[in-house]
Amino acid sequence: MAAVGGRLDLQGLGRRFGTFAAVESCDLKVEGGEFVTLLGPSGSGKTTILRMVAGFIRPSAGRIEIDGQDVRNVPAHRRNLGVVFQSYTLFPHMTAAENIAFPLQMRGVSREQQRRLVVEALDRVRLKEVSDRHPQELSGGQQQRVAVARALVFGPRILLMDEPFGALDKRLREELQAEVRRLHQTLGVTVVFVTHDQAEALAMSDRIAIMNGGRLEQVGTGSELYESPKSLFVADFMGESNVFRGRLLARGAARWVAGDGWEYPVGPSAQVDGVTPGDAVAMICRPERMRIARVDGTLSQPTCLVGRLTKTTYLGGISRHEISLREGRSVTVVTLGPDRSGAAPGDEVRVEWCADDTIVVPDTGPGGDTP
Numbered sequence: 001m002a003a004v005g006g007r008l009d010l011q012g013l014g015r016r017f018g019t020f021a022a023v024e025s026c027d028l029k030v031e032g033g034e035f036v037t038l039l040g041p042s043g044s045g046k047t048t049i050l051r052m053v054a055g056f057i058r059p060s061a062g063r064i065e066i067d068g069q070d071v072r073n074v075p076a077h078r079r080n081l082g083v084v085f086q087s088y089t090l091f092p093h094m095t096a097a098e099n100i101a102f103p104l105q106m107r108g109v110s111r112e113q114q115r116r117l118v119v120e121a122l123d124r125v126r127l128k129e130v131s132d133r134h135p136q137e138l139s140g141g142q143q144q145r146v147a148v149a150r151a152l153v154f155g156p157r158i159l160l161m162d163e164p165f166g167a168l169d170k171r172l173r174e175e176l177q178a179e180v181r182r183l184h185q186t187l188g189v190t191v192v193f194v195t196h197d198q199a200e201a202l203a204m205s206d207r208i209a210i211m212n213g214g215r216l217e218q219v220g221t222g223s224e225l226y227e228s229p230k231s232l233f234v235a236d237f238m239g240e241s242n243v244f245r246g247r248l249l250a251r252g253a254a255r256w257v258a259g260d261g262w263e264y265p266v267g268p269s270a271q272v273d274g275v276t277p278g279d280a281v282a283m284i285c286r287p288e289r290m291r292i293a294r295v296d297g298t299l300s301q302p303t304c305l306v307g308r309l310t311k312t313t314y315l316g317g318i319s320r321h322e323i324s325l326r327e328g329r330s331v332t333v334v335t336l337g338p339d340r341s342g343a344a345p346g347d348e349v350r351v352e353w354c355a356d357d358t359i360v361v362p363d364t365g366p367g368g369d370t371p
């Protein structure tokens with residue numbers, strides 16, 4: 001049943017609850033077969049978007065097109081979408097197999113065909129041996145697998161998933177992530193996935209749409225969002241950042257970021273977006289792009305700062321180092337394995353980075369640090 005996934009097109013989508021705008025002016029095109037994740041903090045409007053697409057609530061502005069068709073007046077059950085929500089979605093009085101058969105019954109599929117499709121669906125999520133159990137006799141992971149099987153059994157072209165693994169522990173969650181990725185690949189179904197977990201979004205998605213306060217802040221591949229965030233919000237949401245707040249300066253062809261008593265060059269390949277000289281900016285440097293050097297060693301980068309190593313945390317594959325600067329501010333450096341500079345907590349150290357590895361975005365508000 002490898003079908004081509006459906007296309008989804010949100011145009012200026014908005015939803016108000018009373019005077020409160022839960023979703024505003026969202027434009028998003030999802031290609032057939034694509035896996036797109038809505039990522040954002042709690043309350044940013046992710047579920048509201050999914051509920052509008054599913055047809056559970058109506059938009060107050062904009063359009064939703066599925067395969068080029070405006071679905072405004074198409075009821076939920078005729079949109080032919082598979083839906084999986086976080087929890088409690090299975091019918092408690094039905095067995096796993098009966099739960100999975102339910103959407104087929106609703107569609108008037110013959111008994112014989114139902115049996116065949118249910119067996120296929122159970123097999124797909126590796127649950128054949130528990131088909132006769134009721135939800136309360138299944139583990140959380142098994143219940144969500146049944147929910148996934150039920151959402152896919154009638155061959156929908158788009159699958160909507162709202163934080164489906166949020167209630168599961170880390171290992172189970174990773175197992176189910178891998179399973180959903182595999183299903184996505186083998187079935188060719190389009191998936192719109194919702195999570196507030198950046199690692200989950202990175203592990204699953206072709207593209208990620210970052211939501212902030214009801215708006216789509218930035219849409220791109222995981223690496224685009226991590227390497228080239230267009231705002232401090234996206235940079236923060238996609239991973240850890242060292243933030244230096246100052247103003248952008250131009251000296252001939254070279255650009256610098258200057259703050260109170262410091263200035264650093266911005267490399268020619270560094271990402272500088274939406275700012276011009278004179279603007280208040282945040283210069284971002286990821287902790288793994290910085291390294292620790294001895295203060296008396298030779299300088300390998302022109303961009304460096306001096307501070308005291310206050311803490312090293314060994315985390316197995318990586319180590320985290322906190323370097324405290326003047327006035328109690330600090331910078332975090334992450335090294336692969338232990339740090340090789342030989343510095344120990346209490347030592348004065350230099351932190352170096354390549355000027356091309358910085359990201360400069362408009363400075364829009366609080367959060368972050370200045371050296």
Ligand SMILES: Nc1ncnc2c1ncn2[C@@H]1O[C@H](COP(=O)(O)OP(=O)(O)O)[C@@H](O)[C@H]1O
Nearest residue numbers: 017021022040041042043044045046047048049
């Ligand atoms: N039925 C509703 N009535 C009033 N406010 C709502 C309703 N549904 C959601 N909201 C509000 O809209 C905002 C976005 O909610 P939601 O889409 O659930 O966010 P998310 O899924 O990103 O956590 C929240 O502030 C929430 O309180």
Ligand SMILES: [Mg+2]
Nearest residue numbers: 043046047048
């Ligand atoms: Mg939600």
